[in-house]
Amino acid sequence: MPVPVIAVFDIGKTNKKLLLLNEQYHIVFEQQTCMQETTDDTGDPCEDLPLLINNMRQQLAAVLTMTDVEIKAVNVSAYGASLVYIDENGEPAGPLYNYLKPYPEELSARFYSSSGHREQFSHQTASPALGSLNAGLQLYRVKHQLPSLYNRTRYVLHLPQFLSYLFSHEPFSEMTSIGCHTGLWDFAGQQYHPWVSREGWLGKLPPIAPTHHTTQVQLGDKTVQAGIGIHDSSAALVPYLLQFREPFILLSTGTWCISMNPFNHEPLTTEELQQDCLCYLRYDGRPVKSSRLFAGHAHEMAVQQIAAFFGEDPQHFKELPYDPQIAARLASSPEFSILALSRYENSSTAYHHLVLSLVKQQYHATRLVMGHTAVRRLFVDGGFARNNIYMHLLAKAFPEMEVYAATVSQASAVGAALVIHDSWNTGPVPVHLVQLKRYAETL
Structure with missing residues (x-):
């Protein structure tokens, strides 16, 4: 059949x-x-x-x-x-x-x-x-x-x-x-x-x-x-809204890294607007306060340059393990600059510093959408969810929250299928659409 x-x-x-x-x-x-x-x-x-x-x-x-x-x-x-x-x-x-x-x-x-x-x-x-x-x-x-x-x-x-x-x-x-x-x-x-x-x-x-x-x-x-049809960022949120009832923020990472808080219904402030916050609409028409960061694009551009400088394959950085000692040494360093690659002893240190800088920016962007909501969980999906260094540094940046790498294989596509579930699917919506892996601060 x-x-x-x-x-x-x-x-x-x-x-x-x-x-x-x-x-x-x-x-x-x-x-x-x-x-x-x-x-x-x-x-x-x-x-x-x-x-x-x-x-x-x-x-x-x-x-x-x-x-x-x-x-x-x-x-x-x-x-x-x-x-x-x-x-x-x-x-x-x-x-x-x-x-x-x-x-x-x-x-x-x-x-x-x-x-x-x-x-x-x-x-x-x-x-x-x-x-x-x-x-x-x-x-x-x-x-x-x-x-x-x-x-x-x-x-x-x-x-x-x-x-x-x-x-x-x-x-x-x-x-x-x-x-x-x-x-x-x-x-x-x-x-x-x-x-x-x-x-x-x-x-x-x-x-x-x-x-x-x-x-x-x-x-x-x-x-x-x-x-x-459905807007892809809103589609990616659908599996989470159907599976989790307690408040959460979804950090959807790709070319743009978008922090979405479906539980923050406070009107946008002038300060938030000036810092590139906005509201999306959920599939049910309710607002989702969101902030955007062009971090995936910045990451891709910088990785190419780090790889070229150190004579390495850009794919090499996907497998790099997180080194808490390197991260601790870099914690008080000036911001990462692609113009200063010669100051790093190796590509691993340069890459850790790049990701540390991106996480610092992400921390600020994500805090903007928290508002007064009692959010205790941060779900990360997309490219950075598979990046060990990024996830460890993000957990370190948000010690008061439970930080998870969330896996919904092809979340946007699944969301687009879910919103018309009753039109094609004879079964119930599955209970475990989202797989979670928790990251904790590593000392």
Whole structure:
């Protein structure tokens, strides 16, 4: 008998994955693709959207022909802060602009002068002023600087919803994408911010559907439930919310290291906004106070340089054991600098110092989201959860907390499957989705 599964596309900036999960949420198939970026109409790097679309369609068509599995549903987890403009025929009308694309300063000034005080607007929308990382400002740029694209656009879809639309052919908006520092949502009013209506966008933004919504679709000769997609950071939180009832903070590590406190419902303060805090929205529409640190990116760049300086393979650092004596010696050293590698006697010392500096920054970023919540547990998932040195130093930085490396194999994909569990899975949600390994301070 074929095994019932859900197909989940987990679309990151670098890696694109297709996973098949069975009813116990075990991965029974995984395919990973790395894609080169292309450039947009002004020469800035951006996702190669036509290539991504073709790859996803081909990959799903291939797994639909498998005889040992029966695909019951499909859903998408994807990065946020990215918009796809589709025309009357449902085809992309322009490039998928990169959220790191420089934002025109004069346009930013015009926007904030017309939307009220910048600080007040950021409070209302739980979105620090981040230029293109505020997806609403991307749409504002298109309307005011690219009228031809704007006029061709029938619907504006957040990336996770567009990628799901490829299979459902029904356009929707969804809360975790809208709440991803877009500047579009009034968190207190629980509706689009008034500026969205003033710009005349309500007709271009598809109706908001709940994250668990599915559409029955015909894919080849198979009838499948298609989800509407979910923002990947919010998806990664789902397994934890379903398994743990006591308050916790999830530190989701990757290119960005995001500290998420689903139990802190205090309004963002000015100080928090100035330090890059924001609120996401959970799959159930409740706010999650979060802080961001570009630590994964900084780590990757520095590792390449340390490896080159000492003539070693960058992979070598993945296996380095934690040395508490080196950490103790470095505790009072100046901050790590890639310009001062000659002061280290070996690559291990340099790497320990790099990670120590990143953990110091992470400590500050994570403390920002604690608020007055009685949080005693810190779960770390993603790349740094597998880094022994990082985990030991983090436990040392938070001696009053229980610090765990948390393992949910492919947490974002599992979260995307869980939110539509009732549409495809005949069994209960498994009890032990998350595996934990505790780290304690090492003297």
